[in-house]
Amino acid sequence: MRKKLLSIVLISLLLLLAACGSQSSSNSESSGDSKNVIKVGLSVPLSGAAANWGITSEWAAKQAANKINEQGGVTVDGKKYTFQVIAYDNKYNATTGAQVAQTLINKDKVKFIAGSIGSAPTLALHTLTEKAKVIHFTSAWTPDIKGKKFPYTYTTLNTPREVIEPISTYILEKDHNLKKVAVINPNDATGTDTSAVSLKVWDEKGLEIVVEDYYERGTTEFSQIVTKILSKKPDIIDLGATPPGDAGLILKALSEQGWDGVKIIGAGTSADQLIAAAGDAANNVYLGLAPDFNSKIATDVQKELAKKANQELKQTLNAISMQSYDGLMAIKAAIDKTESLDPDKLIKALQEVKVDSSYGPTAFGYKATYGIAQQMLLPITITQIQNGSPVEVKRIIPKELEEKGIK
Structure with a gap:
């Protein structure tokens, strides 16, 4: 009887370990020594009416992590680091968003948030990220997360x-x-x-x-x-x-x-x-936020990602999907400039660094609006549905991007 009980316990432990390993791998896009891995979090809706935004955002962030990792990662204090993406379903509400925030900051110990979606869950996350000096990139539109009082928060989607x-x-x-x-x-x-x-x-x-x-x-x-x-x-x-x-x-x-x-x-x-x-x-x-990533005016990066997403996810990428990709590329740009994980050095770099975004070379701007350069300078697209198909009728490049001489 004792042998039978021991066998059941051992089998249960093995199943638990296998499940934990499976969960870890589903959230991981890293390689090399685990000590040299930079954890990057996502708080996004993976269920409900806004699930398309979250599912495609998680996928895009992992594509960016794979790309950076395959190119050798980033260098910090002379050591190579790779990125690991960890995503949770915030269910597009404040209550679950607060739970996700606690998990990412206090349990997973992430150093960056590459993307968050939804003003309510983002506000819950923002309370912790600013206090912990976790640099946070978001698509959320709420103005309550911006300004000189919140130097660790950046928007990678037009608002x-x-x-x-x-x-x-x-x-x-x-x-x-x-x-x-x-x-x-x-x-x-x-x-x-x-x-x-x-x-x-x-x-x-x-x-x-x-x-x-x-x-x-x-x-x-x-x-x-x-x-x-x-x-x-x-x-x-x-x-x-x-x-x-x-x-x-x-x-x-x-x-x-x-x-x-x-x-x-x-x-x-x-x-x-x-x-x-x-x-x-x-x-x-x-x-107002529906660029066509399959069109002639899309960048090569966007076309490639759009094609791959359609093949792997059977879903179409959109502007919100792409913000997590661009968030990770901004993290890379800041680390490349500073070769540091010191958040204060990184936010200083973000005020001036050029980012290789999915839209092409860009930077952070709109200091006159927010008090610091906190909004990624992205094209403003106006699209209309015509005869069952989206047609981009006008694209406006921010004047500030032209003034910075970034093309």
Whole structure:
């Protein structure tokens, strides 16, 4: 009986060790001595309506880590280091985001966050990263993580402050008869932050804001909400930070009720996902963050990654996907310049270093807006769904990038 019990215990231990080994390898993109590995964390949604953003972000970060590691890694104090990517599902909410933050900072002891998605979980993470001097790259739009008080946080995706004004200007220049706008967003930090910028821009441009409304993520029936919106007779409906799955349902409801005005998703990042969700109702929608990485104007890096992601994931990369790749490349650039892991030396380097991003050579800027160079200088893209396909109608290169002489 004792031998049988001992056998069961040994088998259980072996199974536990195998499971731990499997979990470790799923999060690892490193080689060489484990002591010479730099852990890089991700807090992203890997489930729910925004899962496409998280799944593709994790994949892109690991592609960047593989590329750097295969090229010999980075040098710190004369020693070679490689990168290990560790990703957790923040479920796009503050509660789980706080749990992920604790795990990454206190358990995994990461030195960098290459990407975080969602304002609510990012705010939870940001509280710890600034205190621990963990350098944090994010796609989150909340303004509460930027400024001179938060020198360890950097944005690797355009935010409402960079996107909404140019896209609204483009639309109003095409049609001078647009007078009323309805602004709809998810009822969370991402939605309210985006709405605040949209409302300010539309007001400054002289439009009447007839609706400011918020919905709960996970809503599947929008017909009553849409009926309420259309009763105010808007010329423009601005869906702000609404993710593709939810936006598709709203667009279908608008189409079913016969509305055919101007539709904008300023944070629209995935044209393919939107088309899949909305069908014909996606036609003519404007997107503010939906570069086509398969187009002629995409960089060779973006084309290669887009092709590989389609083959391996059966998913399309989008602007949010790419931010974690660019975050890792920024980490590499800072370490290459300093040959150090001292966070204070690294953030000083980030103020001036050139980054080989997926978009091509770039740097951090917008010091006049945020107090320090904290926002990656990226092209602003305006895309429209035309006949079931995304068409990039305008691309705007930041003037600051040209002034820095980076091409």
